[in-house]
Amino acid sequence: MIENIKSFLGSFFVTGDPMIYGADASIALASIGIVFYLTYFKKWKWLWDEWLTTVDHKKIGIMYIIAAILMLFRGGVDALLMRAQLIIPNNTFLTSQHYNEIFTTHGTIMIFFMAMPFIFGLMNIAVPLQIGARDVAFPFLNAVSFWLFFLAAMLFNISFVIGGSPDAGWTSYAPLAGLKLDPGVGENYYLIALQISGIGTLATGVNFLVTIFKMRAPGMTLFKMPMFTWSTLVTSIIVIFAFPVLTIALALMSIDRLFGAHFFTIEAGGSPMMWANLFWIWGHPEVYIVLIPVLGIFSEVISTFAHKTLFGYKAMVWSMIAISVLSFTTWLHHFFTMGNTAMVNSFFSISTMIIAIPTGVKIFNWLFTLNKGRIEFTTAMLWALAFIPNFTIGGITGVMLSLAPADYQYHNSYFLIAHFHNVLIAGTVFGVFAGLHYWWPKMFGHILNERLGKWAFWVFMISYNICFLPMYFIGLMGMTRRMYTFPSGLGWEPLNLIITLGAFGMGVGFLIMVWMIVYSAKYGKRDTTGDPWNGRTLEWATSSPAPEYNFAHIPQVETVDAFAHMKEKGTADSIYKAPFQAIHMPNDSGIPFILSVFFFIAGFGLVFEWYWMAIPGAIGIVVCMILRSFKDHDDHHHIPAEEVEQTERAAGRLS
Amino acid sequence: METTNHTPIEYSTEEGSNKILGFWVFLGAEIVLFSALFSVYLVLHSHTAGGPTSKDLFEVREFMIETFLLLISSFTCGLGTIELRRHNVKGLVAWLVITLLLGLGFVGMELNEFITYVTVEHATIQTSAFLSGFFVLVGTHGAHVSLGIVWMICVVIQLLRRGVTPVTARKAFIIGLYWHFLDVVWIFIFTAVYLTGLVL
Ligand code: HEM
Ligand SMILES: [Cu+2]
Numbered sequence: 001m002i003e004n005i006k007s008f009l010g011s012f013f014v015t016g017d018p019m020i021y022g023a024d025a026s027i028a029l030a031s032i033g034i035v036f037y038l039t040y041f042k043k044w045k046w047l048w049d050e051w052l053t054t055v056d057h058k059k060i061g062i063m064y065i066i067a068a069i070l071m072l073f074r075g076g077v078d079a080l081l082m083r084a085q086l087i088i089p090n091n092t093f094l095t096s097q098h099y100n101e102i103f104t105t106h107g108t109i110m111i112f113f114m115a116m117p118f119i120f121g122l123m124n125i126a127v128p129l130q131i132g133a134r135d136v137a138f139p140f141l142n143a144v145s146f147w148l149f150f151l152a153a154m155l156f157n158i159s160f161v162i163g164g165s166p167d168a169g170w171t172s173y174a175p176l177a178g179l180k181l182d183p184g185v186g187e188n189y190y191l192i193a194l195q196i197s198g199i200g201t202l203a204t205g206v207n208f209l210v211t212i213f214k215m216r217a218p219g220m221t222l223f224k225m226p227m228f229t230w231s232t233l234v235t236s237i238i239v240i241f242a243f244p245v246l247t248i249a250l251a252l253m254s255i256d257r258l259f260g261a262h263f264f265t266i267e268a269g270g271s272p273m274m275w276a277n278l279f280w281i282w283g284h285p286e287v288y289i290v291l292i293p294v295l296g297i298f299s300e301v302i303s304t305f306a307h308k309t310l311f312g313y314k315a316m317v318w319s320m321i322a323i324s325v326l327s328f329t330t331w332l333h334h335f336f337t338m339g340n341t342a343m344v345n346s347f348f349s350i351s352t353m354i355i356a357i358p359t360g361v362k363i364f365n366w367l368f369t370l371n372k373g374r375i376e377f378t379t380a381m382l383w384a385l386a387f388i389p390n391f392t393i394g395g396i397t398g399v400m401l402s403l404a405p406a407d408y409q410y411h412n413s414y415f416l417i418a419h420f421h422n423v424l425i426a427g428t429v430f431g432v433f434a435g436l437h438y439w440w441p442k443m444f445g446h447i448l449n450e451r452l453g454k455w456a457f458w459v460f461m462i463s464y465n466i467c468f469l470p471m472y473f474i475g476l477m478g479m480t481r482r483m484y485t486f487p488s489g490l491g492w493e494p495l496n497l498i499i500t501l502g503a504f505g506m507g508v509g510f511l512i513m514v515w516m517i518v519y520s521a522k523y524g525k526r527d528t529t530g531d532p533w534n535g536r537t538l539e540w541a542t543s544s545p546a547p548e549y550n551f552a553h554i555p556q557v558e559t560v561d562a563f564a565h566m567k568e569k570g571t572a573d574s575i576y577k578a579p580f581q582a583i584h585m586p587n588d589s590g591i592p593f594i595l596s597v598f599f600f601i602a603g604f605g606l607v608f609e610w611y612w613m614a615i616p617g618a619i620g621i622v623v624c625m626i627l628r629s630f631k632d633h634d635d636h637h638h639i640p641a642e643e644v645e646q647t648e649r650a651a652g653r654l655s
Numbered sequence: 656m657e658t659t660n661h662t663p664i665e666y667s668t669e670e671g672s673n674k675i676l677g678f679w680v681f682l683g684a685e686i687v688l689f690s691a692l693f694s695v696y697l698v699l700h701s702h703t704a705g706g707p708t709s710k711d712l713f714e715v716r717e718f719m720i721e722t723f724l725l726l727i728s729s730f731t732c733g734l735g736t737i738e739l740r741r742h743n744v745k746g747l748v749a750w751l752v753i754t755l756l757l758g759l760g761f762v763g764m765e766l767n768e769f770i771t772y773v774t775v776e777h778a779t780i781q782t783s784a785f786l787s788g789f790f791v792l793v794g795t796h797g798a799h800v801s802l803g804i805v806w807m808i809c810v811v812i813q814l815l816r817r818g819v820t821p822v823t824a825r826k827a828f829i830i831g832l833y834w835h836f837l838d839v840v841w842i843f844i845f846t847a848v849y850l851t852g853l854v855l
Contacts, residue, residue: 137673202684210677214669240680244688252695252791261780261787262704263695269702269784274695281691622805629809633822 014161017098024161053588055139057124058546060146062443064121065436067150069514071113074157076510078106083467083503086496089488099484100167101186105160107170108190112197113153115290115424118432120145120204123232123293125439127208129539129546130226132217132555132562137210139586140628140635141203147596148200155603156193159186163608166190169482171283172253174264174275179257188607191254196599198246205239208232217538219557223317226537226560227303227310231296234320235289238327242285249278258609276338280331288327291423292320294431295362298384301434302366304533305381306373309561312365319358326355336404337411345404352402359395363388378533379453383434386461387426394422397472412482415475418468425464433457433513441532445545446524452516456509463505470495470502528652536561541575543651549583552576552644576653580644587635595624663740665824678829682836689795689840693847696792700855702784707776709785709852714768718849721764722841725800728757729838736831742819747827751811754834758804765797789848796844799837806830 014020038044051059081102085094094102128136136142159165163185168177177187212233216225225233252263253275262270303310310316332340332348366388375381397419401407410416440448474495479486486492530543541563542551553575559565566572602617604610648654666672700709732754738746769790772778780790810826817823 138677206677206680206684209680210673214673214676240684241687244684245691248688248691248695252787255780255787255791259780261791262702262784263699263787263791265784267704268706268782269699269704270787271698271702271784274698278691278695626805626809629806629826630813633813633817633820 012162014164020161027161048590049588052593053143053590055135055143055586055588055592056548057128057136057139057142058443060142061121061124061126063150064117064124064146065443067153068114068118068121068432071109071117071153072510075106075109075114076507078102078109080503080507082106083500085484086486087500088497089486089493091485094484096484097167100169100482101160101165103482104166104169104172104190105156108156108166108194109153110424111170111286111290112194113149113156115428115432116201117149117153119235119290119293119428120149120201122297122432122435122439123204123208123228125443126435126539127229127232128211128215129442129542129550130229130537131212131215131220132538132551132557133211133215134550134554134583135586136207137215138207140589140592140632141207143589143592144595145200145204145207147592148203148599149197151596151600152193152195152197152200152603155196155600155607156189159189159193163189171279172275173279174253174256174270174272175266177253177275178265178272179260180265185607188254188257188609191250191257192603192606195247195250195254196603198243198250201239202243202247205236205243207236209236209240212236217555217557217562220562223314224557224560224562226296227299227313227316228293228296228537230317231292231294231299231320234324235292238285238289238292238324241328242282242289245278246282246286249275249282252278254606258606273338276335277331280334281328283334284331285324285327287420287423288323290428292323294428294435295320297431297435297438298366298387299369300537301380301384301438302369303561304438304535305376305378305384306370307376307534308369308373309536309564310365311368311371312361313560315361316365319361322358323355326351326358330355333402333404333407336407349402349404353399356395356399363392378437379448379450379457380434380437382454382457383430383437386457387430387434390426390430390461390465391423394419394426397422410475412480413475414471414479414481417481418471418475421468421471425468430461438533439539440520441527441544442530442539442546444521444524446520446526447532449516449520449524452512452519456512456516459512460506460509463502463509465502466505467499467502470498474499530651531563536564538563541566541572543576543648543653547647547651549585549639549644552580552583552648576648578645578654580641580648582638582641583644584636584638587637589628589635591624591628591631595621595628598624663824663828664742664819664821665739665828668821668825671821671825674825675829675832678832682832685836689843692788692792692795693843696788697847699784699788700852704783704785706782706786707778709789709848709855712772712776712778713849713852715853717764717768718845721761721768722845724757724761724764725838725841728754728761729835731757732831732834736828739819739824739827744814744818747819748811748814751807751814751827755804755807755811758800758807758834762797762801762804765793769794793844793848796837796840799840803830803833803837806833 013024038047051063054060081094082099085091085099124136124142128134166172166177166186166189168182168187168190172187172190175181177190212225212229252261255261256263256265256270262268264270264272264275266272299310299316329351330348332344333352336345336348377385397415401410401416401419437448437453440446474492477492477495478490479492486496527544531540532544533540538555538557539546541555555562555566555575563572566574598617598620600617602614602621605612605614605617645654665675731750735747735750735754738750778786780787807830810823810830814823814827
């Protein structure tokens with residue numbers, strides 16, 4: 001009996017590595033600390049009422065961003081561990097198995113649990129405000145999306161201490177990720193956690209599409225929408241068409257692993273290549289899901305701090321739409337080397353190169369926006385300006401990779417690693433950092449410290465180039481990706497050392513940023529006007545932080561850059577003039593959180609194939625949905641006019 | 656019918672019309688989902704790995720009855736929507752209940768088909784890639800119908816309790832959309848899986 005329990009615990013918890021024991025201890029300590037803090041300061045009710053049950057898009061956005069920053073930390077630690085292993089030849093810091101697990105969790109976390117939620121957080125904060133709405137179209141569903149993401153992220157993260165991490169790469173190729181070659185629970189974690197968060201992502205896509213189509217302020221036609229709103233609309237459409245394919249791919253592989261089916265196996269007629277196709281039919285659009293929104297952010301930031309209307313508004317919109325369509329026609333460039341005919345490779349080679357055209361259009365439009373602008377070098381603007389050249393390097397090396405015959409040389413080498421980090425970091429990460437600085441005052445009512453912000457920017461940006469530029473060369477010298485160690489004597493030592501130093505430099509940049517956030521919370525300059533940057537779009541028309549109902553009166557829109565126009569005309573105060581009326585708002589609800597907890601329970605059960613746990617979890621999910629169906633007949637309340645008046649007065653908007 | 660000139664009740668509130676649009680968009684995503692499953696199935700159709708083929712398995716009588724049950728249920732569901740426009744709860748509920756019974760009949764027959772394959776023909780999801788594709792494609796549709804049944808029961812209860820309000824009308828309308836959609840998917844299954852499977 002005791003022996004049984006011992007052997008169960010030995011396989012349930014990951015054992016044998018001092019680093020893991022350290023992690024176990026710190027997770028336990030942090031959990032105890034949080035529980036103690038909440039209990040001692042009697043904060044449980046506050047947590048439940050203000051956060052766990054909220055359906056307010058601004059709070060949901062804040063929670064997304066906090067979670068994404070935590071995941072950036074986790075994914076970043078993974079990156080540093082990998083680079084620490086590769087700092088010298090024949091290093092024994094990590095074993096091959098450990099290295100496999102780390103690059104898998106790094107890639108998966110960065111894409112699914114850092115980049116996407118960070119972007120969704122910024123969309124949540126800004127889009128309803130930019131279109132002059134009181135909330136998103138489906139606030140309840142919005143909370144469901146968030147909690148599904150959050151609990152899926154937790155499910156994925158515990159794999160590291162319970163049961164073991166996935167180790168077949170973020171692409172989880174069959175047959176490597178199949179049961180035969182990869183027994184154990186690790187890959188199940190990947191499949192189930194991504195499935196759960198994918199459901200939430202799809203719901204977000206639907207939600208923002210309807211919000212943008214149906215909830216714009218009067219007068220705001222599609223071609224008067226702010227560029228970030230446009231980018232969100234385009235992204236939502238990509239999500240709606242791409243994510244169902246991921247859902248199917250993950251489901252089929254889960255069925256292979258859990259129920260012995262033969263979709264992607266080698267025997268009984270399965271087709272491993274089908275995984276590669278399904279994965280990338282979703283996967284290439286996915287890279288645009290994390291890119292297009294930040295293109296919107298850069299447009300906002302560049303136009304605001306150049307103090308000019310965006311150059312070529314229509315061209316910007318149409319090029320985004322073109323990119324979104326083309327993004328579905330290029331997936332095969334991820335496996336040029338896997339035995340396609342020359343015709344097929346040529347087709348996908350050309351379709352990939354074509355994407356460079358609309359992307360180039362956008363780059364030139366930003367440059368022309370800057371041309372003759374009164375440029376103000378805020379931290380947000382620095383990130384946006386750094387994006388242009390750094391991203392262009394990633395774009396050009398992308399075109400190099402799209403040449404099918406040449407790709408036989410670059411494929412799966414460090415050249416590729418350098419390319420996609422050049423677009424993912426200089427694009428997505430710089431973009432969300434720019435957005436974070438830009439919208440921070442709207443979220444919290446104070447401005448992030450500019451001096452620390454600039455330090456973080458320079459340290460991060462320079463280290464980023466020290467880290468990733470040498471990777472192109474070491475890739476051309478023959479170093480392949482996913483290599484856990486390398487022998488001496490190949491001439492790779494100096495570049496690997498430099499790369500690792502750059503990686504740690506980025507870690508320092510991240511720490512400065514965290515310090516900047518903490519420091520600014522205490523000493524940050526208050527934003528009393530609601531319009532700290534002399535903004536052009538409607539989110540700057542309301543106070544900072546925005547009140548629960550966003551706008552006391554829904555604004556009337558006449559042109560693009562609606563708020564800049566209102567300021568010129570002197571009608572900016574129209575949104576907070578007395579008399580006020582009662583405002584109709586959605587009620588909070590605990591169901592999204594509880595529903596997601598059941599998803600977690602069911603998911604954990606499936607990971608371990610413990611059906612005694614999975615089935616009750618699934619029943620819990622259905623019960624929550626039925627409860628919601630019976631309760632949504634009166635899920636709104638009114639904020640009385642007096643309360644609106646008090647709120648506006650407290651924000652200093654009424655004299 | 657005095658309601659024909661006005662906005663139908665399910666569209667009468669902003670929330671109602673948003674939710675209906677949202678559901679249409681969701682159905683767009685469902686089309687992508689089923690397209691992926693269909694492509695997987697069609698690719699794997701010939702990968703029988705020495706196990707039974709579609710010709711060996713499919714029984715014309717069985718799948719024709721299933722098809723008729725589902726097609727008729729779509730028709731009765733449509734009749735329900737007409738009663739909804741007339742604000743006639745009784746008629747609406749009656750048609751929905753008939754729809755439900757037909758749907759249950761369909762799911763019952765499909766389960767029976769699956770059980771026969773597994774127990775009599777020894778054709779399981781583990782036998783071959785073809786059968787994995789078959790069970791998952793047809794089963795996903797069946798799971799959708801089963802979920803629709805649970806959902807429709809909830810809507811019927813709410814209609815009985817509250818009558819036709821903008822909220823219940825919206826719910827009845829949306830479950831109708833869902834039901835018709837599943838019918839359309841079935842037509843594709845009927846053609847691409849069963850009919851094609853008999854000849855190829
Ligand atoms: C913070 C700085 C970062 C560093 C130093 C870094 C470093 C690395 C390294 C060393 C690898 C593995 C190379 C190998 O194959 O051995 C890797 C892989 C990867 N990284 Fe990063 N990375 C960083 C940030 C990011 C970000 C922000 C993203 C996405 C938004 C990202 C996405 C990926 C992906 C998808 C992989 C591939 C994983 C796989 O092979 O399955 N990384 N990164
Ligand atoms: Cu791609």
